[in-house]
Amino acid sequence: MNIMKKAPFFIAAVIMGFSSIEGMDLLSSKEGLALIPPTKTLTYENQSSIFYNTLEHIQYRDLNRLDSASLRGLYTCLTNLYVLFICVEKVLPRDIIYLIFQTWAHVLLEKALCYNFELSHILQGHLYTITSVAISSNGKMMLTASKDHKTVLWNHLNGAFLHELTGHTNAISSVAFSPDSRRILTTSLDHTARLWDVENGLELFQLKHIAEVSSGAFSPDGTKILTGSFDCTARIWDAYTGIELLNLPHPGHVVSVAFNSDNKTIITRSAEKPARVFDIITQKQLLVLESMYFERMHPSLCRNDEITKPVAFSPDSKTILLGSWLLPPRFFDVKTGEQLFQLPYSRSINSIAFTKDETKVVLGSNSSVSLWDIQTGTLLLELPFNENSSKVTSVSCGPDNKTILVGTRDANAYQFSIVCDAYIWITTAANLLQTALILHADEAKKTALPFVIYENSFEHGVFKQLPDYVQHYLIRWYPIIIEALLVNTTTDQDSINS
Structure with a gap:
C-alpha cells in the first residue's frame, strides 16, 4: 500500500475543510447545501468531507439529493482514520502510526477483494x-x-x-x-x-x-x-x-x-x-x-x-x-x-x-x-x-x-x-481516498444496493484517477453506477426560484 507520510495531515485537511483537493476551491456553508457560482466546489454539512463541483444551471433540488446515505461512506472512513490518528499521535512514533495506517488499509482491501476471482x-x-x-x-x-x-x-x-x-x-x-x-x-x-x-x-x-x-x-x-x-x-x-x-x-x-x-x-x-x-x-x-x-x-x-x-x-x-x-x-x-x-x-x-x-x-x-x-x-x-x-x-x-x-x-x-493486475495495483498503489472509495463500494455490494457515483462529484474525481483497467475491474465486481446529475437548461435565476 502506497500511503504517503502526509496522509494523516491530508485526512485532517479534508475533514476540517481547509485544504484544496485536485485544485478545487473549497467553499463551505454553515446552513448546509447552498447554490454557489458555477465551477466552484461546495462542502456538505458544515465543513464535512464530501465535495461536489457544481454545474451551470443545476437545480437546488438536485443538489439536495446528494446528501443520501450512499455518499456518506467515504466521509465515515476518512473520519475514522483521522480519529485514530488523533488518538495515537502523542503516544506512538510517526513511523509506527504510518505502519498502522498502511496495515489497516491493506487488511481492509484484502477482505474487500477476497472473492473477486x-x-x-x-x-x-x-x-x-x-x-x-x-x-x-x-x-x-x-x-x-x-x-x-x-x-x-x-x-x-x-x-x-x-x-x-x-x-x-x-x-x-x-x-x-x-x-x-x-x-x-x-x-x-x-x-x-x-x-x-x-x-x-x-x-x-x-x-x-x-x-x-x-x-x-x-x-x-x-x-x-x-x-x-x-x-x-x-x-x-x-x-x-x-x-x-x-x-x-x-x-x-x-x-x-x-x-x-x-x-x-x-x-x-x-x-x-x-x-x-x-x-x-x-x-x-x-x-x-x-x-x-x-x-x-x-x-x-x-x-x-x-x-x-x-x-x-x-x-x-x-x-x-x-x-x-x-x-x-x-x-x-x-x-x-x-x-x-x-x-x-x-x-x-x-x-x-x-x-x-x-x-x-x-x-x-x-x-x-x-x-x-x-x-x-x-x-x-x-x-x-x-x-x-x-x-x-x-x-x-x-x-x-x-x-x-x-x-x-x-x-x-x-x-x-484473485491476484490480477488490478488487484496488484489496488493493494500496492491505491492512496487513502481510493482505498476509502473501494471499501465503500464493497459495503454497497454486501447490502445489495447500488453505489451511485455522480459525474463531476468528488468521488467521481477519485474514481477517474484510477487506471482504466482498475476502473473496469471495480465496475465488473461492484455495483458501481456512474450517473449524470440532472441539468436544467433554464437560467440560473429560474433555477434558484424553482
Whole structure:
C-alpha cells in the first residue's frame, strides 16, 4: 500500500475543510447545501468531507439529493482514520502510526477483494475430459489428469507446462500431491494407483487392485496412501514402500475416499451404499452415514459410474461433507454421524474442496463453481460454466485461498485467481481516498444496493484517477453506477426560484 507520510495531515485537511483537493476551491456553508457560482466546489454539512463541483444551471433540488446515505461512506472512513490518528499521535512514533495506517488499509482491501476471482490461465494439454485437478500445498504447482491416460504438471504462477506423467493405460480417475509437494499420487481405471517423483516425473512404484481404482488420497502426515476401488475394497498403503497395510472390504464399489487430519480416521463412499467412517488403527467401523430415501429407493441410478459421490472432512476435523448428484450438500458430525445442516444448493455436486482457512468450501457442479461460507451457509461467489461444452468435473483450492483450479469436460482446466493486475495495483498503489472509495463500494455490494457515483462529484474525481483497467475491474465486481446529475437548461435565476 502506497500511503504517503502526509496522509494523516491530508485526512485532517479534508475533514476540517481547509485544504484544496485536485485544485478545487473549497467553499463551505454553515446552513448546509447552498447554490454557489458555477465551477466552484461546495462542502456538505458544515465543513464535512464530501465535495461536489457544481454545474451551470443545476437545480437546488438536485443538489439536495446528494446528501443520501450512499455518499456518506467515504466521509465515515476518512473520519475514522483521522480519529485514530488523533488518538495515537502523542503516544506512538510517526513511523509506527504510518505502519498502522498502511496495515489497516491493506487488511481492509484484502477482505474487500477476497472473492473477486478472475480467469488467469487456461491449461490446454489434454485430448479428452479432465477428470481430476490438484494444487500443491506449497502453491507452486498444479496437476491435471484426463481420460487420455495422462497427468500434466503445471507451473502455478504462470500456467506453464512443466512435464507429463505417462504410463497409465486407461483413464486417470484422481490425482493428489503429497503434503510436502514432492510426490504425486494418481489412480486409474487400469486397476493401478501410481506414485511419481515431482522433480523428474518418474514413476516410483505401483499399487495394484483387481478392478478400477476410483480415488486416492495421502494421509496428512504423508506416510500413508488410501485408495478406493471397484473391487469393493478400500486399502491403506505405506507411502514410501508401497506395502499394503490394510484391506477394508465393502458391500459395493468404492467411489470416493478421504483422510481426516488426525491421520487415523478415513471415510469411504460407495455408489449406492452409505458412506462409512473407519479407524485404521483399530480397523473398526465408527459410523455409517445412511443414504437418503431417494438413493435407497433407486440404487440402479446411483450405480452409474459417471455420477460422482464426493466426500471430504472439514479442515477442523469436526464435520464430514457429502456431495450428491441430486441431493443438497450435507454436513455430518464426525463423532455422532448426525446431519448438522445442508447448503441451499440444488445442483449436482461433482467435486468438493475446502479452503485452507477452514471457513469456506468450493463446490463443483455440472454448470458452475460456487464458493460458500460454511459458518453461515451463504453463497459468496458463483462462476458459471456451459454444462454442454464445459461441464465441471473437478475443483481444487490453492493454499493461500486465492486460487481455484477447475477441470472440465472440454479437456481444459481453468485457473481462477484473485491476484490480477488490478488487484496488484489496488493493494500496492491505491492512496487513502481510493482505498476509502473501494471499501465503500464493497459495503454497497454486501447490502445489495447500488453505489451511485455522480459525474463531476468528488468521488467521481477519485474514481477517474484510477487506471482504466482498475476502473473496469471495480465496475465488473461492484455495483458501481456512474450517473449524470440532472441539468436544467433554464437560467440560473429560474433555477434558484424553482
